[in-house]
Amino acid sequence: MKVIQNYGRSADADVLTLGRSVTSKMTNNPHFAGPPVDLQALQEDLETFSKAIVESLDGSKRVIAERKKFRQEIVKWLRLLGHYVEATSNDVAVVTSSGFQPAAVTRSTPQPLSTPSIRYIDHGVSGQLMVMLNGVAKARSYEIRYRKLGNGLADPWAVQATTTVRSATPINGLTPGATYSFQVRALGRAGFTDWSDPVSCICT
Numbered sequence: 501m502k503v504i505q506n507y508g509r510s511a512d513a514d515v516l517t518l519g520r521s522v523t524s525k526m527t528n529n530p531h532f533a534g535p536p537v538d539l540q541a542l543q544e545d546l547e548t549f550s551k552a553i554v555e556s557l558d559g560s561k562r563v564i565a566e567r568k569k570f571r572q573e574i575v576k577w578l579r580l581l582g583h584y585v586e587a588t589s590n591d592v593a594v595v596t597s598s599g600f601q602p603a604a605v606t607r608s609t610p611q612p613l614s615t616p617s618i619r620y621i622d623h624g625v626s627g628q629l630m631v632m633l634n635g636v637a638k639a640r641s642y643e644i645r646y647r648k649l650g651n652g653l654a655d656p657w658a659v660q661a662t663t664t665v666r667s668a669t670p671i672n673g674l675t676p677g678a679t680y681s682f683q684v685r686a687l688g689r690a691g692f693t694d695w696s697d698p699v700s701c702i703c704t
Contacts, residue, residue: 501590503600505582507575512553512567519546519574522581522599531594536584537577545574610689613639616665618684621701627674629703631682635665636693639686646671646682649700654681674703 507515523543526532552567585598595602614636622630631644642665645657662669674680679702683695 501586501592501595502603503582503585503595503598504603505579505600507578512549512571515571515574515578516546516550516553518599519549519578522578525597525599526581529597531589532585532598536580542574542577545570545577549574612690613637613686613688613693615693615696616642616684616686617696618682618699621682621699622668623704624670626676626704627672629671629674629680629682629701630668631671631684632668633662633665633684636686638688640689641687642684643687643692644669644671644682644684645695646680648675649679649681676703678703 510518519542523539523546526535527539549567549570552563552570556563556567581598582600585595585600589595589598592602616636616639617634619632619634622632624630633642633644635642641661641663643659643661645659647657648655660669660671671680671682679700681698681700683698685695686693
């Protein structure tokens with residue numbers, strides 16, 4: 501479980517507050533028995549950092565440099581402790597008991613894919629048509645459906661699945677001389693797209 505570690509955008513006072521909270525809550529915390537940082541030493545650095553924050557208000561370059569030095573050191577220790585907490589706990593309550601705050605986990609809602617299309621249909625051997633697709637990004641697979649046309653009627657759809665758009669998909673077992681209608685759709689995380697516009701071709 502990730503913890504919030506946005507120190508670069510935090511004010512000195514916020515880094516100080518977090519450091520004090522972490523050292524207080526992790527000291528003798530049974531969930532974190534082997535921290536990679538000496539918590540007592542970190543506490544001492546935090547108190548020195550606190551004094552430097554106040555003293556640097558007069559604009560002293562020496563004190564400002566000292567404040568920055570301790571901030572960098574404290575941030576380094578906090579990062580180590582944060583990674584340690586991430587590696588040793590997946591429970592929100594346990595993470596919070598360390599003084600760190602768990603980062604919010606955001607999961608994006610799957611978006612519908614664009615509808616694929618048929619690029620072209622070529623003739624294969626007798627009774628076979630080769631269907632080349634225009635694929636869409638993030639598609640997991642495709643379904644090609646086809647049926648024979650004639651006399652104002654159409655046969656039921658037959659469906660063939662494929663995972664590639666790099667080469668044409670062979671559709672076998674067709675009747676030479678008959679006209680067939682083809683459509684394609686893609687499968688993504690949000691489900692199937694609509695069927696594409698139909699494309700017809702005479703089988704040889």
